[in-house]
Amino acid sequence: MRILLLLLIIGMIVLSACGEKMTIPEVSDPPVTENRPVVEQPDDYTDIQTAEDDFEALDETLDELE
Amino acid sequence: MKKFFMFFVVFVLLMSVPVLAKGGSSGGTVVKPKVMETETEPLDCESFATIKERVKCRLENGQQEETTPEPCRQLAIATKCVQYYKDSIECYDLNGKEKDQCFKTRAGFTTKDVKAERARGEPSLGAIRYYALALLYDLEERAEDAVDDGRLTSDEGAELIADIVSIKVKILEKAPVSDIRKEVAALQAKWPSTIR
Numbered sequence: 001m002r003i004l005l006l007l008l009i010i011g012m013i014v015l016s017a018c019g020e021k022m023t024i025p026e027v028s029d030p031p032v033t034e035n036r037p038v039v040e041q042p043d044d045y046t047d048i049q050t051a052e053d054d055f056e057a058l059d060e061t062l063d064e065l066e
Numbered sequence: 067m068k069k070f071f072m073f074f075v076v077f078v079l080l081m082s083v084p085v086l087a088k089g090g091s092s093g094g095t096v097v098k099p100k101v102m103e104t105e106t107e108p109l110d111c112e113s114f115a116t117i118k119e120r121v122k123c124r125l126e127n128g129q130q131e132e133t134t135p136e137p138c139r140q141l142a143i144a145t146k147c148v149q150y151y152k153d154s155i156e157c158y159d160l161n162g163k164e165k166d167q168c169f170k171t172r173a174g175f176t177t178k179d180v181k182a183e184r185a186r187g188e189p190s191l192g193a194i195r196y197y198a199l200a201l202l203y204d205l206e207e208r209a210e211d212a213v214d215d216g217r218l219t220s221d222e223g224a225e226l227i228a229d230i231v232s233i234k235v236k237i238l239e240k241a242p243v244s245d246i247r248k249e250v251a252a253l254q255a256k257w258p259s260t261i262r
Binding site: 044045046047048049050051052054055057058059060061062063064065066 | 161162163164165166167169170178179180181183184191194195197198201202204205208237243246247250254257261262
């Protein structure tokens with residue numbers, strides 16, 4: 001019986017902790033990105049998305065080391 | 067009281083979710099050590115003789131403490147090499163052009179592309195070599211991720227990473243570019259299509 005009671009108490013603590021993290025912000029909250037400084041997007045940098053992009057950039061880099 | 071103690075132990079164990087994170091399989095800074103699920107003595111990956119064995123060990127067991135990155139070992143410029151590894155770690159969290167910009171800035175580029183940088187003359191060669199290292203490290207990260215999510219076995223991953231380390235060493239030792247190209251071509255040929 002005491003174990004059941006303990007389980008119940010601990011369960012409630014865990015649930016309340018999880019619930020706190022999952023709180024949905026109020027509708028009136030401004031979007032998170034609104035106040036972020038605008039990041040300057042580079043123009044001539046290589047767009048590295050995949051392994052193929054890495055190999056391509058590496059090939060161009062080796063050209064310049066020759 | 068005994069029952070309560072037993073229950074507490076079980077509860078704590080259940081709450082201890084193991085954290086699995088990549089931690090630089092070719093050595094260097096510990097980003098996040100893999101948490102061992104058992105209380106056994108952590109394996110000393112440095113005790114293995116070959117790069118592939120050490121890399122495989124780190125892929126399987128994580129890295130517990132900071133070591134000198136594999137390519138920087140036995141180099142006259144080891145300190146500078148290690149510092150570049152530390153400086154460029156945060157670049158790997160970026161993507162696309164921002165990642166490239168970060169690599170180049172940390173390597174010491176004063177321009178946006180390799181051709182323009184090379185036009186600066188001899189002093190730019192060091193920066194270009196470090197940039198090449200960053201691209202290779204990016205490939206290494208992709209291989210590590212593939213091992214982490216089961217697309218590659220640790221043995222396959224270790225083989226790719228050992229090849230990458232070998233290319234990095236050649237770049238740092240200023241080996242002839244034709245030799246480096248051969249190794250890069252071999253790596254690209256064996257690169258699994260599942261790792262993008």
